[in-house]
Amino acid sequence: DTSMKLKKHIEKAATLWFADRTGRQDFALSTGGGRVVGHSQLTPFVARGDGPLMSAVSFLRSGVHPKSDEWMLTPSMEQPGDCLALHGSYGYVDVRLRQPVKVDAVTLEHTNSLNAYDMHSAPRDIQIFGWYAHGNNCKHSKPPKSLIAMGNYTYHTAGDSVQSFEVSAPHTVDHVRLIVKNNHGHARWTCIYRFRVHGIPSS
Amino acid sequence: DTSMKLKKHIEKAATLWFADRTGRQDFALSTGGGRVVGHSQLTPFVARGDGPLMSAVSFLRSGVHPKSDEWMLTPSMEQPGDCLALHGSYGYVDVRLRQPVKVDAVTLEHTNSLNAYDMHSAPRDIQIFGWYAHGNNCKHSKPPKSLIAMGNYTYHTAGDSVQSFEVSAPHTVDHVRLIVKNNHGHARWTCIYRFRVHGIPSS
Amino acid sequence: DTSMKLKKHIEKAATLWFADRTGRQDFALSTGGGRVVGHSQLTPFVARGDGPLMSAVSFLRSGVHPKSDEWMLTPSMEQPGDCLALHGSYGYVDVRLRQPVKVDAVTLEHTNSLNAYDMHSAPRDIQIFGWYAHGNNCKHSKPPKSLIAMGNYTYHTAGDSVQSFEVSAPHTVDHVRLIVKNNHGHARWTCIYRFRVHGIPSS
């Protein structure tokens, strides 16, 4: 009846919030061992005040900004400005997973539209690729020439800030590339607040 | 009907939680560019153990404690002790906003009364002022002699930990002063856990 | 009636979430002054990548890892890997409370089972002891030979991630020992994500 349905609604909402909002394991999570191993150029104007410093530090870690894992693979309140900010309206990020996983979904999170100063910097059309480095854990190894395509998706700024995309044909990989093909209209930067990778660990 | 009303209650509660609890933009937010640029004297006994260190570091940044932005302009769990602690039962804090804003409300947050060891350190009567420095972004610039009055408000310890106060006659400013006229009875310090500034960005 | 009951469910869920999930004061909280003052050996493999470093830093602080307070006495999203990881399937942690407290409950939190990579590392059977050092705040003081027994409890991996255990015969203490007698099956380490101590402060 109605009462039971509503009670389930409450419980479901609470359960998901308490479970990182997706209720799923995240194999890209920094505290679990996930790492950003490559990305396109970052904007030097991520947040007022630390532009010049960030610009200087950037690219010291073989091209990977030292705060990348904290920005996009670590849970936080995801308030405006707390993101990895790619230069321009498109770009990519490569993530090494904590272990090989048969990837069945990814989740992209932007700051909440109610709090955002501007939603134009949110990714719009994205593409997911993956590859398997067979235990090569070198942080700065190059991806192979041929990557496994895992789907095209669209992040909608009118929706919930946390949006999951199911992969129709799961493959086992230990690296995932997130390609942002375009954003919601910001000419200078594109912000990635959090990226999660879900699936079944390969045994 | 009842079922729809309750469903809306659930959704509203979840939406606000996911949106920094206010569902509004915060122009004082540290990751957005907000900065504490002045404050009255801090207590040297903010938390057991880091009293002496804090006391030493304090006032090195032209009188602004280096952790001020983290303490009161950054979202956190806002657990007891994680605050900017003014010396005595009254004082003030000056905040530079990320950009000029027609301020229509401010929000003061104290730690939750259920978790607090003592609610006496909460601000009680507050006054909000503002000024417009016309793009002078110098961190330690002095406020002008005449400030714009934006209202008198009272924070109630019996209410929700997050309390918003509407400004009846909005003005466009880029700095806001929070004056704590008195607190809820603590003689030695007054804690500010988070301060948010809302409004319409001036174009 | 039904409508009122459900509304109370919603309010209760929201209230607890906003109040550190327990709605109680936590006298072990790091920002309140709680400190880890001793623990059994930690695993050197807490998280991929920082194993060797942690191993080296460990035991510099008279046997207390410098990140202990952050790991288990500080609120966070409690995502997988963000824990104090004891070596093996059993061990203990000693915590100095912010002040003497008549302890009436403790709370043990593990990462959410929906997000966890593996729940085997969760504590199972635990024992709580306490002692009163009479204001001796020395960080590395030894506990007395005879401790006050405060109960035996079991953490269930099928339950909520936050589990509180009531102490049937409260005693006033300023230190608490959490003994993990065994875990849920992990042979190499046991993870403690957060430990809270509740009660009535002694006046």
Ligand SMILES: [K+]
């Ligand atoms: K982030």
Ligand SMILES: [K+]
């Ligand atoms: K705070």
Ligand SMILES: [K+]
């Ligand atoms: K933790």
